[in-house]
Amino acid sequence: MENQTRLESWNNYCDDFVNHLRNSKAVLALLGAGLSASSGISTYQGSGSTWQNHLVRDLATKSRFERDPVLVWEYYRHRQAEILSAVPNAGHFALAGLATIKPDFLTITQNVDDLSQRARHPPELLVPIHGSLLDLHCTNTSCNYFHHHNSHDPHLHPQPSPPTPSCPLCTSLLRPSITRFGDPLPPSHLSTIESWFSAHPTIELMLVIGCACTVSPAADYIDKAKEKGARIAVFNVEFGRQALCLEQEDWFFEGDAGVMVPLLLGKVVG
Missing domain, CATH: 3.40.50.1220 (TPP-binding domain)
Structure with a gap:
């Protein structure tokens, strides 16, 4: 009852x-x-969330990207691959x-x-x-390069591509078009x-x-x-x-x- x-x-x-x-x-x-x-x-929720012993809140910042773009791009690739394999x-x-x-x-x-x-x-x-991890734009503020949904970008498959992707227009570093911690x-x-x-x-x-x-x-x-x-x-x-x-x-x-x-x-x- x-x-x-x-x-x-x-x-x-x-x-x-x-x-x-x-x-x-x-x-x-x-x-x-x-x-x-x-x-x-993966959710990576919470201030103590980590990826390979690195705090996600630290990786997803402008300052960390500028200091260590190779590491941060490795993290981005991991997340991009996860997205592309999901439905x-x-x-x-x-x-x-x-x-x-x-x-x-x-x-x-x-x-x-x-x-x-x-x-x-x-x-x-x-x-x-x-934003989207699958959209890329150039970090050079004078360059307007933007690539939408880079699901076929070779940089999603690290071997034997370079550790960080470069802009095809100005050769500056590319980054995903996402709002990072501290970004407006x-x-x-x-x-x-x-x-x-x-x-x-x-x-x-x-x-x-x-x-x-x-x-x-x-x-x-x-x-x-x-x-x-x-x-x-x-x-x-x-x-x-x-x-x-x-x-x-x-x-x-x-x-x-x-x-x-x-x-x-x-x-x-x-």
């Missing part, structure tokens, strides 16, 4: 979310590393499907992979706020997000998927959405209600985002 009561309570909880999602017009999603983790991509999971496809039926659904992804794009998420409704976020992406907020005086729902949201601007977007009336739905394996100060009317779905997101969104997307 107790198990049946719990099941009924869980079903009602899920139905409440699904009905609200179905009836929502303006929906915002914020994606973090937990979504792509289901596709086998979008059901969560990516569910979000892309939701975007096709809700034109006022904007997704902000903090992930630097291309899994949302490969799931055919409409590009006009997707803001990759931290791209103004164009921030403008797109602000324009979306301005265009929607009321926001019915915000999905927070696979991220802790402990730093700006991620945490700020949750507050802004709440100010416009949004209920918040969190999908994560590690962070509960207290972590995001959720209200009683909000939802927390604990578990693998690649499983929980399609399970719930699938009831609306089909």
